Amino acid sequence: MNTLPDFTASTAAEYLADGNTFAKVAKGFKALEDTLGVLATNDILSSIEIQRTTELSSDYIGKRINVKATSPITVTLPEIKNTHPSNVLLLRNLGTETVTVKGAATDTLGWTPATLETGESVLLDADIAGNDKTWHVLLRGGQHVTGRYLLKAFDASKDKGETVEIELAPGYLNYELDFSTVRTDNKDGQYFMMQISPDGGKTWQTSDYALGIYQTGSNDVPNSIQDAKNAHAITLQGGQSSMSTTAVSGRIYMFEPAQTDTGHHFMMDTVAALNNGDNARSEGGCVASSAGNKPYNRIRLFFGDRETGAIAGKVVRGQFRLYGIS
CATH class of the missing domain: 2.60.120 (Jelly Rolls)
Structure with a gap:
């Protein structure tokens, strides 16, 4: 199992890669130090x-x-x-x-x-x-400031577990998960999917996902609509049969995980590269209902069998970024 760590200074390399320099960073910290000195003095x-x-x-x-x-x-x-x-x-x-x-x-x-x-x-x-x-x-x-805040960042290639599990830090209305070039070691055309947990990962909802997904693509990829009233998980990408998915990128929006009034809403938008050179694009939505419409506070992503929801293969590559939206 991959578990996303809290976002820390370990991402400094990415910051520097964006054209920043240690001199710029040092200058910024010096300005902050001067300001803190002012606050203490006054x-x-x-x-x-x-x-x-x-x-x-x-x-x-x-x-x-x-x-x-x-x-x-x-x-x-x-x-x-x-x-x-x-x-x-x-x-x-x-x-x-x-x-x-x-x-x-x-x-x-x-x-x-x-x-x-x-x-x-x-x-x-x-x-x-x-x-x-x-x-x-x-x-x-x-408490009333609105915006999009990076909460967690993770590179799946460092763990290569069967799932990527993400804790949803409390205090935000909605959440967005971005993922890029996610790959599995199973080359049998598995689906990339997500499930939710109401108790921090002790149990997982494995039914009652109502899906509506439209898929299009290039060349041999047919346009299709995939509907399911009682799926085992939220389908993010896959189902190419012999045309194995080599990498998946995209995002999923999670609306109000803490609410209990109705089923939980999701919106998905993904693209996949296939091993025959084609690509597939999927977009859609999902409503996850469960007994009592319990809040959920943890999600897991994995490659598996859509018909059974069983995990099949490991997540061997992929960058994941979780954002809180208030």
Whole structure:
């Protein structure tokens, strides 16, 4: 079994391969170190509370500003002054309405749209070197921030197990799994499939997957529609009979794994290279129902027999990336 590790600095090689250099990385860490020094010097943990539209003075710089408003308000940031040793401040929206953030008339705010929703925070700083006079976002977060976040990264060739198992870290509404050039050591045209688990991998759902998949391809690959009301797994790619799949790439979207109101929804989009030189493209959807429509928190991917759901072969190659979407 392959288990995806948490995303760590082990992916630095990929970062450097994208054209970055150790000098750039070191420069970035130096800037962060300087900022942390500023925060320590100015005791940003001390806080000031505001509840109405306010133009902040320089007394607010270096502080944590808790905004507790019951109606929409506007907060104007302090004027950036070259004479001030550190232009850093933290804004937190602890109220029930949206907070709009503005820069002073002489300054620029490098943040669009400049709003904080309930529960959201932003750490701002201004680099006074060269009279920049711009507030920049250093860190932003909170329970209402939306985006796509890389959670796990894994190279299957390092383990070559029968399955790739992935834990879905809690705290995200939806998830996306990208996979590329996934291969098996079984050359009998097996399907690439996925199953879900409600209990961290102790048990796996092996029935009640309602599938609808449209497949097309080049040359000898016929256009086809594959429907199944009670499949053993979610089919991602395969079924080429004697035309063995040499590699599969694609993605699957998982919508609200934590919900219990109805069956779980999935969307798939994949492409496969075949050993006869052709290619096959599949796209479709799936609804997975189970007793009580339990939430699921773990998935596994494998090559196997669609008719039985049995695992057949190992995953010997493939890059996997799991993203959380909030």
